[in-house]
Amino acid sequence: MSGGHEQQGHDGGHGHDEGGHGHGESFVPRRFVLAEFGSPQALLEGTTRMREGGYKDLDTHTPFPIHGLDEALGLGKPKIPTIVLCGAIAGACIAYSLIYFCNVIDFPLNIGNRPPHGPPANIPITFELAVLLAGGSSFFGFFTLAGLPRPYHPVFESEEFRRASVDGFFLSVDLPIGTDADRAVADARAAGATGVELVTESER
Amino acid sequence: MAAPNPAVVSQDPLEPVPLIDGKYTDATINNSLLEHVWRGAGKGWWACFAVALSMLGLLLIALTWTLYKGIGSWGNNIPVGWAFGIINFVWWIGIGHAGTLISAILLLFQQKWRTSINRFAEAMTLFAVICALLFPLIHTGRPWFAAYWLLPYPSVQGIWPQFKSPLTWDVFAVSTYFTISLLFWFLGLVPDLAALRDSSKSKVKRLVYGIFSLGWRGSGRHWQEYRWAYLLLAGLSTPLVLSVHTIVSFDFATSVIPGWHTTIFPPYFVAGAVFSGFAMVMTWMIPARKFLGLKHVVTMKHLENMNKIMLVTGMMVGYGYLMEHFIAWYSGNPNEMGQFFLTRWHGPMRWIFRVMVFCNVVVPQIFWWKRWRTSIPVMWVAAILINVGMWCERFNIVVTSLHQDFLPSSWRNYAPTWVDLSLFVGTIGLFSTLFLLFLKFVPAVAVTEVKELRHELAHDPTAEPVGETH
Numbered sequence: 313m314s315g316g317h318e319q320q321g322h323d324g325g326h327g328h329d330e331g332g333h334g335h336g337e338s339f340v341p342r343r344f345v346l347a348e349f350g351s352p353q354a355l356l357e358g359t360t361r362m363r364e365g366g367y368k369d370l371d372t373h374t375p376f377p378i379h380g381l382d383e384a385l386g387l388g389k390p391k392i393p394t395i396v397l398c399g400a401i402a403g404a405c406i407a408y409s410l411i412y413f414c415n416v417i418d419f420p421l422n423i424g425n426r427p428p429h430g431p432p433a434n435i436p437i438t439f440e441l442a443v444l445l446a447g448g449s450s451f452f453g454f455f456t457l458a459g460l461p462r463p464y465h466p467v468f469e470s471e472e473f474r475r476a477s478v479d480g481f482f483l484s485v486d487l488p489i490g491t492d493a494d495r496a497v498a499d500a501r502a503a504g505a506t507g508v509e510l511v512t513e514s515e516r
Numbered sequence: 517m518a519a520p521n522p523a524v525v526s527q528d529p530l531e532p533v534p535l536i537d538g539k540y541t542d543a544t545i546n547n548s549l550l551e552h553v554w555r556g557a558g559k560g561w562w563a564c565f566a567v568a569l570s571m572l573g574l575l576l577i578a579l580t581w582t583l584y585k586g587i588g589s590w591g592n593n594i595p596v597g598w599a600f601g602i603i604n605f606v607w608w609i610g611i612g613h614a615g616t617l618i619s620a621i622l623l624l625f626q627q628k629w630r631t632s633i634n635r636f637a638e639a640m641t642l643f644a645v646i647c648a649l650l651f652p653l654i655h656t657g658r659p660w661f662a663a664y665w666l667l668p669y670p671s672v673q674g675i676w677p678q679f680k681s682p683l684t685w686d687v688f689a690v691s692t693y694f695t696i697s698l699l700f701w702f703l704g705l706v707p708d709l710a711a712l713r714d715s716s717k718s719k720v721k722r723l724v725y726g727i728f729s730l731g732w733r734g735s736g737r738h739w740q741e742y743r744w745a746y747l748l749l750a751g752l753s754t755p756l757v758l759s760v761h762t763i764v765s766f767d768f769a770t771s772v773i774p775g776w777h778t779t780i781f782p783p784y785f786v787a788g789a790v791f792s793g794f795a796m797v798m799t800w801m802i803p804a805r806k807f808l809g810l811k812h813v814v815t816m817k818h819l820e821n822m823n824k825i826m827l828v829t830g831m832m833v834g835y836g837y838l839m840e841h842f843i844a845w846y847s848g849n850p851n852e853m854g855q856f857f858l859t860r861w862h863g864p865m866r867w868i869f870r871v872m873v874f875c876n877v878v879v880p881q882i883f884w885w886k887r888w889r890t891s892i893p894v895m896w897v898a899a900i901l902i903n904v905g906m907w908c909e910r911f912n913i914v915v916t917s918l919h920q921d922f923l924p925s926s927w928r929n930y931a932p933t934w935v936d937l938s939l940f941v942g943t944i945g946l947f948s949t950l951f952l953l954f955l956k957f958v959p960a961v962a963v964t965e966v967k968e969l970r971h972e973l974a975h976d977p978t979a980e981p982v983g984e985t986h
Contacts, residue, residue: 390741392748446748
């Protein structure tokens with residue numbers, strides 16, 4: 313997949329600027345060890361072993377979520393629930409204060425001498441807007457946290473990687489500059505990978 | 517492949533019936549569920565598409581006429597101030613509710629059988645809500661003027677919508693419902709679009725599905741947040757779906773018209789929505805599973821479960837009808853009693869009422885028998901009858917209640933015009949067009965979730981070999 317090229321200032325700035333070659337700093341491609349495992353269980357064990365072996369930037373690529381990978385990758389608590397809660401509270405507050413401002417402060421309507429502020433009548437819209445903003449923050453919060461959409465990623469360089477969304481279970485290791493790639497490949501094999509590949513980011 | 521009809525094979529009711537029929541690997545599931553996308557459109561698809569498009573053309577004509585002439589070209593007039601516009605709105609939005617029920621409520625209840633049908637039903641929700649939204653929009657006559665009393669934007673007139681009006685609640689409920697359904701559907705679709713991207717053979721398809729899959733790479737870091745995002749959207753959709761039809765019912769229930777002025781409306785509307793929604797899922801699912809080759813994931817067990825839900829919700833709706841009559845009698849109000857015991861049963865619109873009772877109360881009773889519950893032709897005909905019955909129910913609520921209200925001197929009959937009928941048929945065309953496009957370009961079954969389910973079943977210690985258990 314040849315999409316837009318996006319460098320996210322990884323590992324202390326080997327990202328390149330607009331026309332980076334002219335500024336003296338040349339493009340240093342990111343390298344990944346891409347290891348395929350035979351089953352979700354093997355992937356779990358392999359990930360744990362690689363992490364215990366001292367590799368930092370690990371990620372897995374699987375066609376569906378696998379229980380236990382969060383721990384194997386050493387991930388912290390998910391952030392989405394907090395974001396969604398904030399969205400819901402914001403939605404409810406915005407809706408109620410909007411109604412209050414419109415119908416009580418700015419333009420009170422006297423219909424049958426009913427009070428301008430009728431709390432029960434405000435509940436439906438308050439609820440709906442809370443749901444709308446909570447759902448919206450769940451969706452957009454997820455894509456923001458995941459850094460998607462991001463059409464290009466070095467792991468897509470591998471032809472085998474096309475199976476990651478079908479039936480392949482992959483582990484990718486982002487190698488910092490100066491790391492011995494051969495050692496990492498050997499470690500991945502020792503961790504139980506059935507196929508290991510070294511992929512390099514393409515410049516364009 | 518296992519026997520085509522597992523319900524017949526399993527004699528013992530306690531013995532689990534397979535949810536995935538036959539033995540599959542991730543790759544074969546992937547290929548079997550995506551195959552219909554790669555396969556060229558057949559003659560049948562083109563034939564259906566041609567019919568749907570011509571109905572859509574009718575919609576455009578009727579819409580243009582409505583906007584050009586105004587809503588005076590519709591059949592409604594005092595006392596029947598609301599007619600086809602609102603009937604169709606309520607009918608379509610109800611149809612959409614089954615999608616949310618299947619995808620969200622059954623997810624929260626961890627009903628594994630939902631996995632095979634949720635994508636399908638969610639798409640239906642989306643398209644039904646699009647059809648529904650059209651009606652309140654055009655029934656205002658000039659929608660571009662309606663914006664200022666529907667949406668709170670700071671206009672030069674300096675006035676605001678009346679937030680105590682159920683019609684304003686409706687605007688917020690339905691637009692929230694559409695947005696959340698769209699986000700939920702798309703979020704579920706992203707991993708499947710990536711699977712499509714990666715199994716595509718041509719460069720163009722790879723590029724197009726690549727754009728829509730947003731660069732998804734199945735990252736473990738993403739899955740962690742993704743699962744929460746998906747679960748929370750399901751959790752939010754559940755009260756949302758209940759609130760939407762409750763608010764729709766408030767449009768009627770907060771008024772004083774006999775036949776509308778009743779407290780049972782919110783639960784009775786929600787039950788009716790689920791009832792009609794499942795009927796619509798069945799109407800489409802039965803041909804789709806045959807022609808798209810989905811029989812191994814949408815098994816007889818799924819169809820039977822949906823029939824059971826129709827039986828239950830059908831009886832809830834029947835209870836609603838009974839209660840309306842009881843409360844009318846119990847109130848001692850002559851207008852209420854007149855509406856339910858004379859107008860509905862014996863008035864000029866009596867046939868619509870009787871068809872409604874037959875389709876919604878009598879027809880679902882056949883699902884008490886396993887033999888009918890597992891017979892494809894029987895359930896398909898029953899589903900269509902239920903769709904008809906639920907449309908008649910909305911007709912009864914809206915038109916029958918209005919055309920004979922309090923003073924006999926102000927009673928007047930109602931008849932739709934060609935514009936009304938074209939708009940209704942036209943939205944069926946819009947729905948069918950969108951649905952056929954969906955079936956052609958997007959996997960009709962949530963591939964990722966079926967793979968996950970297969971692994972879950974495989975690792976269930978109580979389970980038999982993969983795919984053979986429940």
